[in-house]
Amino acid sequence: MFTHDRSQFGSGFIFGTATSSYQIEGGQADGRGPSIWDSFSMTPGNVRGAESGVIACDHYNRWEEDLDLIRDAGFDAYRFSFAWPRIMPDGRGAVNAAGLAFYDRLIDGMLARGLKPFATLYHWDLPSALQDMGGWTNRDIAGWFADYAQIIGHHFGDRLHATATINEPWCVAFLSHFLGKHAPGLRDVRAAARAMHHVLLAHGTAVGALRGEGVKNLGIVLNLEATEPRSGSDADRKAAELGDGIFNRWYLDGLFKGRYPADVLAMLGPHMPENHAGDMAITGAPLDWLGINYYTRSLYYSDPAVPVLGFSQERGGLAKSDLGWEIYPEGLTTLVTRVARDYTKLPLYITENGMSETDDRRRVDFYDQHLGACLDVIRAGVDLRGYFAWSLLDNFEWAEGYASRFGLVEVDYETQKRTPKGSYRAFQGLLHNSR
Numbered sequence: 075m076f077t078h079d080r081s082q083f084g085s086g087f088i089f090g091t092a093t094s095s096y097q098i099e100g101g102q103a104d105g106r107g108p109s110i111w112d113s114f115s116m117t118p119g120n121v122r123g124a125e126s127g128v129i130a131c132d133h134y135n136r137w138e139e140d141l142d143l144i145r146d147a148g149f150d151a152y153r154f155s156f157a158w159p160r161i162m163p164d165g166r167g168a169v170n171a172a173g174l175a176f177y178d179r180l181i182d183g184m185l186a187r188g189l190k191p192f193a194t195l196y197h198w199d200l201p202s203a204l205q206d207m208g209g210w211t212n213r214d215i216a217g218w219f220a221d222y223a224q225i226i227g228h229h230f231g232d233r234l235h236a237t238a239t240i241n242e243p244w245c246v247a248f249l250s251h252f253l254g255k256h257a258p259g260l261r262d263v264r265a266a267a268r269a270m271h272h273v274l275l276a277h278g279t280a281v282g283a284l285r286g287e288g289v290k291n292l293g294i295v296l297n298l299e300a301t302e303p304r305s306g307s308d309a310d311r312k313a314a315e316l317g318d319g320i321f322n323r324w325y326l327d328g329l330f331k332g333r334y335p336a337d338v339l340a341m342l343g344p345h346m347p348e349n350h351a352g353d354m355a356i357t358g359a360p361l362d363w364l365g366i367n368y369y370t371r372s373l374y375y376s377d378p379a380v381p382v383l384g385f386s387q388e389r390g391g392l393a394k395s396d397l398g399w400e401i402y403p404e405g406l407t408t409l410v411t412r413v414a415r416d417y418t419k420l421p422l423y424i425t426e427n428g429m430s431e432t433d434d435r436r437r438v439d440f441y442d443q444h445l446g447a448c449l450d451v452i453r454a455g456v457d458l459r460g461y462f463a464w465s466l467l468d469n470f471e472w473a474e475g476y477a478s479r480f481g482l483v484e485v486d487y488e489t490q491k492r493t494p495k496g497s498y499r500a501f502q503g504l505l506h507n508s509r
Contacts, residue, residue, distance in 0.1 A: 075503050076442045082449055088190065088460030089505055090151030091144055091482060092426055094197035094241065096127045097469040099157060101134020104172040107163025109199040110209070111472075114257035125475035131467050132490050134176065139492060141183045143483055144466060147498055148505030151190035153425060153462050154180070155197035155241065158222055165201030166218050174229055181233050190235035192425075192462070194295065195223055195280060197241040198256065198472075205258055210246060210269035213347060216276040216356075223280035227287030237289055238365055238425070239280040242297040243273040243325050255473055263382050267345035271353070274328045278356035293363040294329065295425045298322050298413070300371030300405030304388065309376035313385035316341070317374040320383075322409075328357045329364075330417040341382060363459070364418060365425030368406045368444075370399035397430045397478060401440055403447040407454075414456040421459045424448060428464035430471065430478040434495045441497060463501065467492070 080089075096111050115126035133140055144152050158165060160173035184191045196219070200209055204218060223239070231237070240246065250256040252266035260266070277294055284292055301318040303310035319338040327335050332354045339346070370389075377386040392400040410422060429440040441463065451458050468481035476487055482498040485491070494502075 076438070076445060076500050078442065078445050078449065078504065080504055080507075083452065083461075086459070088150045088423070089501070090149050090153055090190070090192060090460060090462040091147070091466040091501075092153035092192075092462040092464050093133070093466050093469065094155045094194070095157035095160070096130070096197070096199040097465075097471070098127075098131040098133040098140075098467055099160075100127070100129040100132045101160075101176070102128060104134075104160070104176065105163060105170040106157065106173060107159035107165070107170075108202040109157070109159045110202055110205050110257040111199050113202060113205075114259055117259070120257075120259060121473050122475040122477055125470065127470040129487075130470045131485050131487075133467075136490060136492075137180050138183060140466065141180075141187055141189065143492060143494065143498075144189060145187040147482070147494075147502045149189065149501070151192050151235065151460070151462070152184055152466075153192040153194065155194035156226060157199050158196060159199060159201040161225060162201065162222055163203075165204035166221060169225060177230060181230060185233060191233060192236045192238070193226075193230070193234045194238045194241050195219075195226055196239065196246075198246060198250075200257075209258060210251065210272050210276075211265045213268075213272060213275070215272055216279045219276040220279035220283040223283040224287060227284040227289040231284065231287050231289035234289065234291075236291045236293065236363065237284060238293050238295045239277045239284075240273060241295045242367060243270075243277070243294075244297055244321055246273050248320060263342070264345040267342040268347055270324060270342070271334075271347055271350050274325065274357040275353050277329075278353075278359040281359040281361070282356075291362050293361050293365055293420075293423075295365035295367060296322075296325050297367040297369075297426075298409045299369070300402060300409060302371055302373055304373040304375040304390075307376070310374060313376045314374040316383070317372065317385060317387065326413065326417050328354070329361070330358065332358050361420060363421045363423060364413070365423045366410060366413065367426035367464075368409060368424060369427065370395075371402045371405045395429045395431050395436075395440075397474070399430075401429070401443070403443040406444055406447040407450045410451045410458065411454050411456055419457065421457050423460040423462065424458070425462050426464040427461065428480045430474075430480050432479060434497050437495070437497045438500045441500065463497075 247269035471478035
């Protein structure tokens with residue numbers, strides 16, 4: 075069980091759990107179009123075990139059972155994502171009525187169970203037809219995404235408690251277009267620079283489209299990582315500063331300061347879209363809240379042999395998850411207080427935090443430590459409004475396939491049987507016993 079009491083967080087604090095469409099839904103026979111993750115996972119060498127999200131957790135058919143699990147744990151909210159290719163199979167043009175009907179059932183099911191729907195428009199499953207036209211490297215994606223957002227806002231907006239445009243733009247752009255580790259799997263500095271701008275431009279156009287439909291309570295979800303130098307040398311400190319610029323400041327500055335960080339622009343400038351500075355009023359569209367996904371830290375060190383970047387990263391000597399990610403709750407406190415101090419006074423949410431681990435006792439301790447870090451943030455005077463555990467279910471963990479298990483609930487992928495873990499019971503104890 076946890077060592078904290080719900081009352082410590084305040085009466086209005088929201089506790090929730092989170093998933094994403096491609097990782098759990100399956101259900102690809104209802105008119106849903108193909109996504110970049112379908113083709114990426116079908117390409118040898120991209121995903122551990124050559125696995126994919128074609129069936130995943132079969133949430134498309136088992137959503138009622140899954141919503142019951144969220145309700146029975148005592149959570150207040152469910153953070154989910156719409157699948158763009160389920161709504162618009164080609165990414166633009168025709169709308170799939172069966173896809174709309176599925177999310178009607180899902181959202182109405184949340185409301186019937188007293189759960190607040192926290193929706194995300196884009197959690198990485200770009201329609202393949204749009205990738206054929208350049209995807210996130212094509213400036214036109216800002217218009218495509220706005221059209222999609224308008225459909226979501228018109229059809230579902232009045233039933234959503236909160237709506238995020240994009241989940242983890244660093245992953246959408248840099249991880250997927252420079253490092254090549256996620257779909258579409260590019261390793262191209264020019265593509266990365268363009269995606270890094272277009273993802274924020276599309277966010278801004280989507281905010282405008284959603285507000286045009288009267289949708290309230292809009293935000294975006296950033297993944298932020300504690301970036302620290304491996305040593306006290308000037309070279310390593312400079313490497314950590316640039317790493318922070320690429321991972322954290324690029325998106326924070328673009329959203330809240332109307333510019334991109336000068337040190338990163340000095341590196342990417344020749345590859346950036348022309349006149350990108352003229353778009354910054356759009357990327358900085360006013361928001362109602364900001365979501366922060368936090369997991370770990372990286373140690374940076376100078377490495378002149380690495381092209382473009384000039385640095386490398388490693389994990390330190392702290393205890394680690396089974397993915398090798400350090401357990402570093404202090405980083406959550408430091409990052410969130412930094413955002414509130416240097417960037418925005420908007421309400422903040424921890425929209426993802428969790429641990430891939432087979433020993434659930436370690437997961438319980440992980441959550442307990444990070445809930446304590448949230449309390450430190452609140453005591454520091456930061457307007458932290460909620461915390462979402464990642465993830466409700468063991469699921470398709472992207473390039474790790476099904477070997478990585480983040481779930482509060484175990485999933486037997488042969489039978490699709492759901493079995494709550496000790497971490498689920500720990501949240502249940504926290505949320506039921508402290509009301």
